[in-house]
Amino acid sequence: xxxxxxxxxxxxxxxxxxxxxxxxxxxxxxxxxxxxxxxxxxxxxxxxxxxxxxxxxxxxxxxxxxxxxxxxxxxxxxxxxxxxxxxxxxxxxxxxxxxxxxxxxxxxxxxxxxxxxxxxxxxxxxxxxxxxxxxxxxxxxxxxxxxxxxxxxxxxxxxxxxxxxxxxxxxxxxxxxxxxxxxxxxxxxxxxxxxxxxxxxxxxxxxxxxxxxxxxxxxxxxxxxxxxxxxxx
Amino acid sequence: xxxxxxxxxxxxxxxxxxxxxxxxxxxxxxxxxxxxxxxxxxxxxxxxxxxxxxxxxxxxxxxxxxxxxxxxxxxxxxxxxxxxxxxxxxxxxxxxxxxxxxxxxxxxxxxxxxxxxxxxxxxxxxxxxxxxxxxxxxxxxxxxxxxxxxxxxxxxxxxxxxxxxxxxxxxxxxxxxxxxxxxxxxxxxxxxxxxxxxxxxxxxxxxxxxxxxxxxxxxxxxxxxxxxxxxxxxxxxxxxxxxxxxxxx
Numbered sequence: 001x002x003x004x005x006x007x008x009x010x011x012x013x014x015x016x017x018x019x020x021x022x023x024x025x026x027x028x029x030x031x032x033x034x035x036x037x038x039x040x041x042x043x044x045x046x047x048x049x050x051x052x053x054x055x056x057x058x059x060x061x062x063x064x065x066x067x068x069x070x071x072x073x074x075x076x077x078x079x080x081x082x083x084x085x086x087x088x089x090x091x092x093x094x095x096x097x098x099x100x101x102x103x104x105x106x107x108x109x110x111x112x113x114x115x116x117x118x119x120x121x122x123x124x125x126x127x128x129x130x131x132x133x134x135x136x137x138x139x140x141x142x143x144x145x146x147x148x149x150x151x152x153x154x155x156x157x158x159x160x161x162x163x164x165x166x167x168x169x170x171x172x173x174x175x176x177x178x179x180x181x182x183x184x185x186x187x188x189x190x191x192x193x194x195x196x197x198x199x200x201x202x203x204x205x206x207x208x209x210x211x212x213x214x215x216x217x218x219x220x221x222x223x224x225x226x227x228x229x230x231x232x233x
Numbered sequence: 234x235x236x237x238x239x240x241x242x243x244x245x246x247x248x249x250x251x252x253x254x255x256x257x258x259x260x261x262x263x264x265x266x267x268x269x270x271x272x273x274x275x276x277x278x279x280x281x282x283x284x285x286x287x288x289x290x291x292x293x294x295x296x297x298x299x300x301x302x303x304x305x306x307x308x309x310x311x312x313x314x315x316x317x318x319x320x321x322x323x324x325x326x327x328x329x330x331x332x333x334x335x336x337x338x339x340x341x342x343x344x345x346x347x348x349x350x351x352x353x354x355x356x357x358x359x360x361x362x363x364x365x366x367x368x369x370x371x372x373x374x375x376x377x378x379x380x381x382x383x384x385x386x387x388x389x390x391x392x393x394x395x396x397x398x399x400x401x402x403x404x405x406x407x408x409x410x411x412x413x414x415x416x417x418x419x420x421x422x423x424x425x426x427x428x429x430x431x432x433x434x435x436x437x438x439x440x441x442x443x444x445x446x447x448x449x450x451x452x453x454x455x456x457x458x459x460x461x462x463x464x465x466x467x468x469x470x471x472x473x474x475x476x477x478x479x480x481x482x
Contacts, residue, residue: 009261010260010261010343090343092261154263154339155257155260155261155263157256157263159283164285164286164287165283165284165286166283166284166285167282168282168283171282171283186281186290198279198281198290198326199279210283213261214256214257214261214262214263214282214339215261215339215341215343216282216339220341220342222341223341223342224342224469224472227469227473228473228476228477228480229477
């Protein structure tokens with residue numbers, strides 16, 4: 001399949017060109033449009049052969065992580081087909097191949113993938129929870145050729161970590177699983193961290209790629225939210 | 234009168250300016266500054282996206298390296314008033330290191346980041362909230378804008394930038410520089426900053442009381458003189474007005 005991303009970096013949309021019989025797995029609610037010979041099935045599937053209980057557990061973990069219960073599978077029947085996908089938030093999208101060593105994604109950045117990509121939801125620890133990012137990250141793994149589409153709020157930049165790098169947790173999108181990371185405070189001392197406005201940052205070590213987004217949705221929400229009229233009730 | 238859209242996508246490293254690059258403009262602009270030992274990057278609190286691990290980050294109350302006692306006292310009073318009347322956080326971060334390193338900076342709102350080289354003798358006035366970062370001997374003072382400023386929805390304070398160094402400011406939407414020579418009107422909420430021999434007054438956009446209350450166009454800033462005005466292509470008040478009825482009750 002061929003995936004092209006248009007309208008970057010602010011209003012990205014993915015156009016997926018499927019060969020006859022090919023399938024793409026997408027986040028629920030990501031569909032913009034599709035050609036008439038493409039059929040959609042909805043399921044909670046995570047791994048093939050997981051069974052109903054496996055599917056329920058996977059769906060529950062995803063719901064806690066901020067993604068939806070269900071995933072949709074689009075299949076092109078009897079000819080080539082096209083599927084258009086977009087993220088709920090305005091922002092950027094990128095297509096990557098999940099390396100054999102795995103890829104970590106922040107919750108809610110997953111948009112679509114080839115069916116052979118396995119996504120596990122993992123508890124990231126309380127550091128992430130207190131930063132407001134949610135306690136979960138997703139880990140993607142796959143055997144063989146694959147494609148994964150992730151999205152962001154803001155423009156996506158790929159940084160190469162060769163040693164050490166410090167990234168604000170609200171700006172993370174995805175990173176190679178070859179990196180080790182620790183969530184902590186940015187400056188020295190808790191008062192400095194609070195006053196600096198930086199909150200929690202992620203200290204990365206090792207070799208790998210880190211994809212960052214140029215806007216922080218939580219800071220954006222607080223900024224705009226602070227100007228909105230108070231809710232009634 | 235000429236309109237010039239700001240080009241933010243090119244990497245620049247001249248003898249005069251600090252090496253930096255602005256990407257993903259004009260909607261989600263991201264600034265990367267490459268620091269050499271001895272250079273200090275001052276940024277608005279909360280704007281860091283990423284940095285090289287070995288750079289040190291200090292939290293300070295102003296852009297100057299050291300503040301006298303009275304400066305700090307005045308600073309605390311102004312910080313309190315600003316908190317109450319809206320505007321930027323008063324704290325800034327100073328990034329520096331003993332080896333070359335990079336810092337990635339982004340504002341909170343969707344929009345553009347513009348670089349401006351400030352030379353001695355120049356004064357740039359920015360709306361509070363527009364300051365993002367600076368390198369060099371840049372002094373950012375808060376000026377009380379008066380009732381005029383409050384009614385223009387710019388907040389009570391404007392920022393006065395002078396010195397010798399590099400400055401980056403942000404906007405909501407894209408930034409356009411307009412060189413003016415004579416009267417020019419800007420809708421309130423679209424002003425980012427101005428420089429030169431300019432004064433502005435508040436005027437009604439027309440339509441009298443009905444225009445003011447129902448038209449949503451109410452007050453405009455009329456600039457007069459010779460200079461340059463920076464405007465932004467989006468208006469935060471319009472965003473808030475659009476979002477409010479869509480929220481769940």
